[in-house]
Amino acid sequence: MSRNPYTPGQVPRILAGRTVELRRIESLLARVVTFGELGGPLLVFHAPRGIGKTSLLRAGQQRAAESGFVTAWVACSRQQPVLAEVAHSIGRALERADAVPSGAAGQRWRGQLERLTVEVGVPGARVSAQVARREDAAPPHAAIGMLENLLHDAAAAVRQRGGAGLLLLLDELHTASADEMSVLLNTLQNLDGERADNPLAVVAAGLPVTPEALTRAATFGERSTYISLDVLSDDDARAALVGPARAEGVGWSAAALAAIVEESHGYPYLLQLLGSTTWEAAEPADGEQLTLTAVKRGLPVARDQLAAMHRARWGAASRLDKQFLSAMAAAGDGNVTRAAIAAGMGVDSRAISVPRERLIDRGVIEPVGHGLVRFTLPGFGAFVRSLDEE
Ligand SMILES: Nc1ncnc2c1ncn2[C@@H]1O[C@H](COP(=O)(O)OP(=O)(O)O)[C@@H](O)[C@H]1O
Ligand SMILES: [Mg+2]
Structure with a gap:
């Protein structure tokens, strides 16, 4: 048996469709590459779970790396202060790329990284004090200034080393607090004022509440670019099934494909799940084909998995x-x-x-x-x- 190429719950081997969305990311990157300036306003993809936000961001990250970007990935969560995670992630990315400024500049850089982490990163202390602030109070300026310096210095350091720039990816952005969102948006706003020196792009993803949450956090949250992700078209759904199998020398019958496309309604997670259960039911060897019989044998397993997810949400x-x-x-x-x-x-x-x-x-x-x-x-x-x- 060839190995199962389907990836329910993980980044897909082949990202089907999403050409328009990837082009949006690429045009941000192109601006950074060509002009060495900020790639534009924050680009935010939003959709419910399982639609493919993380997968899209990962594909964007890969394109960026291929174009000479240093990339920093942050999976935001309510458990970790987001801005401290941003600082850590950028620090690690620069170290991996060997782009940490050397000598005195490097010391200044490390100092900044540490101060930002302390400023925004002590769980419970400063962050909760900020959360308690009144709606009309000013956003925390110290944190904005530090994040601004950090992003500027990091992006400039990459560029000085001959790289294209810095791409910051923020997944699950809806989990950030209003204060964290406010600091992030204010920082990007300030950096936008000095475009030329900031070879940087920021791309984010979150649940459908994300645009509203960002707009609430800062009025100019409206100036971010919001793109909702939808389920895959029938053609893209077929491509999501056919591509990974073909790479293992395995085909799909037309009837089997049609059954899964119908059952999944183009929902990417379900496509991967049904592809996977069909594969396990068939245990195909190189040169074989996945049939409707295998789809039907795999269905109960897929339905059990889905039922477990339903129960978890209900519980x-x-x-x-x-x-x-x-x-x-x-x-x-x-x-x-x-x-x-x-x-x-x-x-x-x-x-x-x-x-x-x-x-x-x-x-x-x-x-x-x-x-x-x-x-x-x-x-x-x-x-x-x-x-x-x-
Ligand atoms: N464009 C795509 N082509 C094929 N599979 C995809 C695509 N987008 C997402 N998937 C699959 O769907 C599932 C959910 O994707 P994920 O990126 O984790 O979604 P989200 O981040 O929106 O919850 C994963 O199993 C992934 O492999
Ligand atoms: Mg995700």
Whole structure:
């Protein structure tokens, strides 16, 4: 048997589609390469879990490295102060690239890195003090100045060594606090004022709440570029299945492909999961083909995996959240109105804001405009309805 080339939950071997989105990243990089200036406003990709944000960012990172960029990757989380992680990640990236400034400049650099880490990075102390500040208070200037210097010096150091510049990638940006977002946006705003000396680009990804959270953190958060990622088209879905198998000398029957494309609705995680369970069911050798029979034998395994994800999301919900989800599931699988959910819960429609926001924040549901919401994970509505029948 050849090895299973599918990657449910991991970066794919072959990134299908996403040509438009990659082009957006490349045009930022091109500006840095050509003019040695800031690649433009913060570029933010947003989508629910499993749509391919991390995979896209990783592909962008690879392109950047191929074009001579030094890249720093930060997986933001609520557990770690984000700006300290940014400082660490840039420090590590420069060290790996052997681009840390030498001599006195290098000492200044290390000093800066340390000060920024202390300034923004002591969990519980400064960060929580900042969170407590009033809405109309100024953003923390010391942190902005330090991050500005750090990004400027790091990007300039890469350029001086003959590199193209620095690419900072921020995944899961929705987990950053309002203060961290504010510092980041203010810093980029300041650097934008002195474009020519900042060979730097910043690309981020997060759940659908990210644009709103950034705009709330700083009014000019609106000036960032927001691009929502959607499920893959049927052609791209087929490419996501065919490409990895072909690399192992294995083909797909047309009927098998059609069945998976239909079952997955173009949801990238499901494509990888179904590709994987089909592969395991068939154990194909070089030169063989994956058939509809193998798809069908793999389906129960895939459905079990999906059910486990449904259970995990349900289990993490509070009692009120569960009432909200039940009312929503009862209203159907498509887009559901506020009024329908409130009616199902037997409350006024103004009373559902708290669970609604919380579930959006966690990526369980997503807003689709005009107050409508829908589930982000395929089959979740049916899962919730099946619980209610028990
Ligand atoms: N363009 C793509 N082509 C093929 N597989 C993809 C693509 N985008 C994502 N995937 C797959 O989908 C799953 C989820 O991708 P990921 O990047 O982790 O999504 P997100 O970061 O949005 O949660 C992974 O298993 C990954 O391999
Ligand atoms: Mg991700």
